[in-house]
Amino acid sequence: MAKDDVLTPQAVDFPRWYQDVLAKAELADNGPVRGTMVIRPYGYAIWERMQSQLDDRIKATGAQNAYFPLFIPESYFRREAEHVEGFSPELAVVTHGGGKKLEEPVVVRPTSETIIDSFLAKWVQSYRDLPLLVNQWANVVRWELRPRLFLRTTEFLWQEGHTAHATQEEAHRYALQILREVYEDFMVRVLAIPVVVGRKTERERFAGATTTWTAEAMMRDGKALQMGTSHELGQNFAKVFGISFSDESGQQAYAWQTSWGASTRLMGALIMAHGDDAGLRLPPSLAPVQAVVVAVRTEDGVGETAERLVAELRSAGLRAELDTRTQLSFGRRVVGWELKGVPIRVEMGPRDLAAGTAVLYRRDDGTKSPVALPSLVEEVKRLTEVAQASLLDQARQRLENCTVPAATLEEAVEAAQAGFAALPAALIEGGAGEDRLNTAGVTVRALQRPDGTLPGPDESLAGLVAVAARAY
């Protein structure tokens, strides 16, 4: 009866499993140009929920959305030395337009610091104009040598925030506010993915930033994934783009800036942090379908009851869907819903109807239980909350289990084969230690204080912990 595996098992070949899920859960396809991606409707529905949750949090920090051009004069990139050095290798450059060679090539934005800052320079005159907080939702292009759907594509979707502040302290606080109240909160409460937040090492920080803050998550194959970053840019860009203002005493001063972003890579994280051998497991907060009512049959009132249940679930505010495709076998249908990660399945058949019950299946733990019809809506509601918490718990458990202290670089390399290695950051002072890790395919993902709190921007490595891992 049962066929072969629905998907390549994770333990057999994790990358293959990932490919299988993308295809079978109808999330995404490769585009015809290397590194490009088609996000299919089901995948995009998940992304839209991510966007909306992030957008609310971004706006709650006071930032407003705006839109800046896709094309940026190449010369803009040359103005900030580290920035141009960091991005040159991955720029897509347009040299022709309207059938003619362009006087100055234009770059397809890989990130928008340069173009946005050139406008912030016009808009900021006085300390009264500050802080100036803008965000944009956009596509960006970074020519990738080794693309992977959602994780690293040449074109991807993201939000990028760009801000200007009167003081370094305020920029610092805002960068951390984004890290904590936007990214970490979203990742934990919505994605149900626990993250390691910390500071990036000098070599891992954003090109042109003075400090980069990061939120890193652990995937089920033991590799880490950077989920979002928040940068303090100091006055580097303000000086080259002329973002200056009169302060309260009438003195001219350069603004202090931040920038921060999170991308469609979050989709990859969602898939790889929660997915199992049966497919996706979506947290109810993001699931396009939170509960599917599967009618085993449709005759003798079963179909009508199923329909009524969907209506009740919907009027209770749940995203519910009806499945009456009885021309397909029951098994095929449930396998399909499991592939797509639907958190709760309600099974309604003649036996249930006779007993006045329905069977509830939880995708997060695979358990089934009967429920009396009158309390079905309340129970489904409750289970969506339980499932949301359960996915987070499971991910937390895995994170704890695979985070191992290491006393030496060799121990760290060893521990990083299966998760996070926590080593004394003193070991990587000077760069030789990081070289050693990098040679073994391991990178320092984040620096933290021993108690897990965030270090200061300039706090020396001596007393910190470096969290290292193999990473995507």
Place this chain on the structure above:
RNA sequence: CGGGAAGUAGCGCAGCUUGGUUAGCGCGCAGCGUUCGGGACGCUGAGGCCGGGGGUUCAAAUCCCCCCUUCCCGACCA
């Protein structure tokens, strides 16, 4: 961009070594019937520029060259 593997129906594959009539198989898809509580079964049927372009040959999915794309490992990165 280096090293490996691979592109044949929507998906997974055989055929290629040793060129030779209408290019196969499984799944899926369509129709009909029997089924129906964890990927049902039978019958009938549709679906292919054999990744693209050049060559060699009487003849190319098959041999040669170039390009594109995908996957794995490395260097570079959200």
